[in-house]
Amino acid sequence: MRLGIAIGVLLLCCTTFGLGQEADIAKREAQIVHLRAAYLSVAFDYSRRSDSLARCFQDSLLALLQNPASQRYAFPLLREKVGIQLSEDRLLRVVSFNYRLGGSNHETVAFAQYAFEDGIQILPLLDDSDDLEGGFTDSGYGKIYQFTTDSSRYYLLLGGGTHGAGHHHKIIRLFCHTEAGLAEVAKAFGKDRYLAVEAPRATDIALTFDPETRQIVQPVFRFDPDQGFFFPTDEIRIWHWTGAGFQTE
Numbered sequence: 533m534r535l536g537i538a539i540g541v542l543l544l545c546c547t548t549f550g551l552g553q554e555a556d557i558a559k560r561e562a563q564i565v566h567l568r569a570a571y572l573s574v575a576f577d578y579s580r581r582s583d584s585l586a587r588c589f590q591d592s593l594l595a596l597l598q599n600p601a602s603q604r605y606a607f608p609l610l611r612e613k614v615g616i617q618l619s620e621d622r623l624l625r626v627v628s629f630n631y632r633l634g635g636s637n638h639e640t641v642a643f644a645q646y647a648f649e650d651g652i653q654i655l656p657l658l659d660d661s662d663d664l665e666g667g668f669t670d671s672g673y674g675k676i677y678q679f680t681t682d683s684s685r686y687y688l689l690l691g692g693g694t695h696g697a698g699h700h701h702k703i704i705r706l707f708c709h710t711e712a713g714l715a716e717v718a719k720a721f722g723k724d725r726y727l728a729v730e731a732p733r734a735t736d737i738a739l740t741f742d743p744e745t746r747q748i749v750q751p752v753f754r755f756d757p758d759q760g761f762f763f764p765t766d767e768i769r770i771w772h773w774t775g776a777g778f779q780t781e
Contacts, residue, residue: 620678621685717776722779751768
């Protein structure tokens with residue numbers, strides 16, 4: 533009888549502790565949403581205040597994501613303001629948001645929160661050099677595909693963004709589970725670590741992944757230097773899964 537009472541008290545304490553953690557995370561989430569709104573209200577000013585609010589929002593968000601209890605939290609308020617995607621096994625969460633809304637050149641950043649044996653890992657998905665070198669990792673991610681092989685567990689991210697000038701892009705990236713956490717596959721697409729397609733903003737980019745066949749269909753666009761635009765062609769490329777990455781014919 534005493535043992536049953538003791539177990540009941542222990543369960544009650546654990547439940548209360550869990551509810552307390554969730555309440556604390558919900559309070560911090562509301563503060564972060566408020567910071568996001570404050571930043572957006574002055575985003576076009578390009579002032580010290582807007583820069584300060586942008587940094588404060590990102591720092592507060594990352595601090596919360598580093599809390600192990602946040603990995604189980606749904607973020608009902610925040611997901612209405614930024615992009616949040618969750619993998620099928622619920623171990624990987626990707627959060628994407630715009631820094632500024634001025635013009636058509638959207639400055640998008642994203643972070644991955646990954647739960648593994650050693651705790652919580654926060655992985656920036658934006659390469660600092662991309663703004664200078666014309667890369668495509670300044671993207672938001674709208675889909676996570678997950679599949680497993682005999683050697684590892686893989687996560688394929690599909691996203692997109694725009695650099696302005698009448699174009700937009702889509703991107704596919706491949707990550708895998710390692711002993712050290714989540715890592716991007718260095719040569720996932722031939723010699724490249726990501727696959728990107730750029731096209732006019734009025735044209736849909738039908739870049740797709742089939743999780744059953746593990747094939748990627750890539751539409752091919754050609755750049756016309758005289759007009760300064762990419763134009764669609766009838767050509768497509770099929771990328772086949774090799775066991776550790778993708779190869780095209």
